[in-house]
Amino acid sequence: MSTQEIRFSGFGGQGIIRCALITGKALALYDDKFATMTQAFGPEARGSACAAQLVVSDERVLYPYITHPGTLMALSQEAYDKYYGELPKGGTLIVEEQLVKLRGEHPDLRLLRVPATRYAEELGNRLFTNLVALGFFTAVTDVVTADAMKKALPGLVPDRFLKINIKAFDKGYEYGLKLTGQSNGHES
Amino acid sequence: MKTKPSGVSGTGGSGGDVCSSERYPGATIVTADPKGVDAGPHFMDGDHAIAEGGLAAGCRFFAGYPITPSTEAAERFAERAPEVGAMFIQMEDELASIAALIGGAWGGQKCMTVTCGPGFSLMTENLGLACMTETPMVIANVQRGGPSTGLPTLTAQQDMMQARYGPHGDNMIIALCPDSPQECFDLTVEAFNLSEYYRVPVIILTDETVGHMHEKVVIPPADQIKILPRNNYSGPKESCRPYKFDSQGGHPMVRAGDGYNFHITGLTHNEKGYPVMTAEQNVKVVTHLMEKINGNADKIIRLEENEIDGADVVVVSYGITSRIAVKAIQDARKEGIKVGSLRLITIWPFCEKRIRKLAPKVKAFVVPEINYGQMVKEVERCAGGVKVISVNHCGGAVHDPDVILAAIRKANQ
Numbered sequence: 001m002s003t004q005e006i007r008f009s010g011f012g013g014q015g016i017i018r019c020a021l022i023t024g025k026a027l028a029l030y031d032d033k034f035a036t037m038t039q040a041f042g043p044e045a046r047g048s049a050c051a052a053q054l055v056v057s058d059e060r061v062l063y064p065y066i067t068h069p070g071t072l073m074a075l076s077q078e079a080y081d082k083y084y085g086e087l088p089k090g091g092t093l094i095v096e097e098q099l100v101k102l103r104g105e106h107p108d109l110r111l112l113r114v115p116a117t118r119y120a121e122e123l124g125n126r127l128f129t130n131l132v133a134l135g136f137f138t139a140v141t142d143v144v145t146a147d148a149m150k151k152a153l154p155g156l157v158p159d160r161f162l163k164i165n166i167k168a169f170d171k172g173y174e175y176g177l178k179l180t181g182q183s184n185g186h187e188s
Numbered sequence: 189m190k191t192k193p194s195g196v197s198g199t200g201g202s203g204g205d206v207c208s209s210e211r212y213p214g215a216t217i218v219t220a221d222p223k224g225v226d227a228g229p230h231f232m233d234g235d236h237a238i239a240e241g242g243l244a245a246g247c248r249f250f251a252g253y254p255i256t257p258s259t260e261a262a263e264r265f266a267e268r269a270p271e272v273g274a275m276f277i278q279m280e281d282e283l284a285s286i287a288a289l290i291g292g293a294w295g296g297q298k299c300m301t302v303t304c305g306p307g308f309s310l311m312t313e314n315l316g317l318a319c320m321t322e323t324p325m326v327i328a329n330v331q332r333g334g335p336s337t338g339l340p341t342l343t344a345q346q347d348m349m350q351a352r353y354g355p356h357g358d359n360m361i362i363a364l365c366p367d368s369p370q371e372c373f374d375l376t377v378e379a380f381n382l383s384e385y386y387r388v389p390v391i392i393l394t395d396e397t398v399g400h401m402h403e404k405v406v407i408p409p410a411d412q413i414k415i416l417p418r419n420n421y422s423g424p425k426e427s428c429r430p431y432k433f434d435s436q437g438g439h440p441m442v443r444a445g446d447g448y449n450f451h452i453t454g455l456t457h458n459e460k461g462y463p464v465m466t467a468e469q470n471v472k473v474v475t476h477l478m479e480k481i482n483g484n485a486d487k488i489i490r491l492e493e494n495e496i497d498g499a500d501v502v503v504v505s506y507g508i509t510s511r512i513a514v515k516a517i518q519d520a521r522k523e524g525i526k527v528g529s530l531r532l533i534t535i536w537p538f539c540e541k542r543i544r545k546l547a548p549k550v551k552a553f554v555v556p557e558i559n560y561g562q563m564v565k566e567v568e569r570c571a572g573g574v575k576v577i578s579v580n581h582c583g584g585a586v587h588d589p590d591v592i593l594a595a596i597r598k599a600n601q
Contacts, residue, residue: 021402025231028404035231037402041257041341062515063589064401064508152231 009051010075015130020052030148036061132172139176207414222410234372234398235260241376248274249297251288257396258330261302282310316355324383328392330399333583343396344583345558360481363536386437435479492531499528506532516592543570552599
């Protein structure tokens, strides 16, 4: 891996920025990578379309923003509409199954759909949608290890919700493995 | 270009090598109080790292007024203050904030605040008072696009000259410019050390990008962070002098409440601090204020140089722009252009000597910055007629590396 650029997007309040923080921390602290995270500020981070960017590399990240996004995670219609066009041929597009109505088949992209909201609701609260999606993202991309992601959670989710967040992560992770035909032997 | 994470293995801002008795002659150097040091690896933004740097350096008083994009630093300090035993006050505005720091410093505390352009503008009057009264403090300006309220959430490097020339009258400050959250931590520690030694406000000139960018920040254990503790006078009453006008640093403060009679004023004063408003006295005071910094510039200035020897073109940059510039430099080298990088870690005092020495050896300097052309004026002043290309950019975003590359190509012609 040289450099990978990932955009997490959705609407404010969904925990989009949290997704990028968890992934960045996992990479920088536990997967021995260089990771630089930047995020949306201002009103867009508080209700409307919200995005966070992560640049991951084996070497120091020089340019902190996204120029050639390889992976887009879109948890809202607005985020999908706004960002899917920037993905190159072969790019990975992860969308929330219920919240995003696709504008086409996207034959040029690696399209993956996750029922994150439904799984989160099954766990008792749709607030866990982001962690389900993050588990799914971890399973279907080669960006970050599940082990590192789980190590990164303490401090970034409230202590009393740590267990259920891990459960949500696992749910998405297992679904991702199943969907992509991987065994979950290396699941931690 | 081989790059490594700054701080930990690179510039070593919090490490031992930049806090030595050669750099701070006569100073007491101790290790940090573990209470303020949140040691270990973190995934942290630059703003938070500034607050942590302050706490690690022994800052126990923060007075500020929240303003984007610096607010996270105030929040972090406020959150950590109770466990560290520090005081945090949210003031009514920035004028009051810096006034509180001046009081806090003479009350014996290491003090800091954070702000951005609009707040810094309000602080400049009392920044002048702090310079005149030789009051140590650290102010972080997390720059956003201006002028006025400008671009609250977007980046800029437009306050470089304001930091230096903001207050009226002749005065000299020190300013440092971090290029990463790690360096935000390291340079804040260093800022406190410089501030204590030279008894001068030290300004961290960072920007929205670095302030809001999360990266790995390694906070060393307390016993690896060297700091200059507050140097308070403790001798006999009759020889107590809060000032000494000898163009040097390292002089003790007098702490209010320790029983010494002394006076602090913005008026031209004698060594006891009492007003002496004569032209002769002003020569003594102003010369000291200027020369304690300018005369010790060699000890204060830190630069990061890369492949300068034999370079035809030297890119002079700082802060976030220096990282973008590296990308352009790498591309230029692939084209066979001999280009070196000079990164200003210390912005003020300016590295005048270094530029003068380099100028005859290069075809041109390239100076990218997120403003209409500010530090480029300093480079021009020292370049002795050698071509200087300004890659200015009005704020709101970082440079496109290709624009810097184009300037490097042009410089090489």
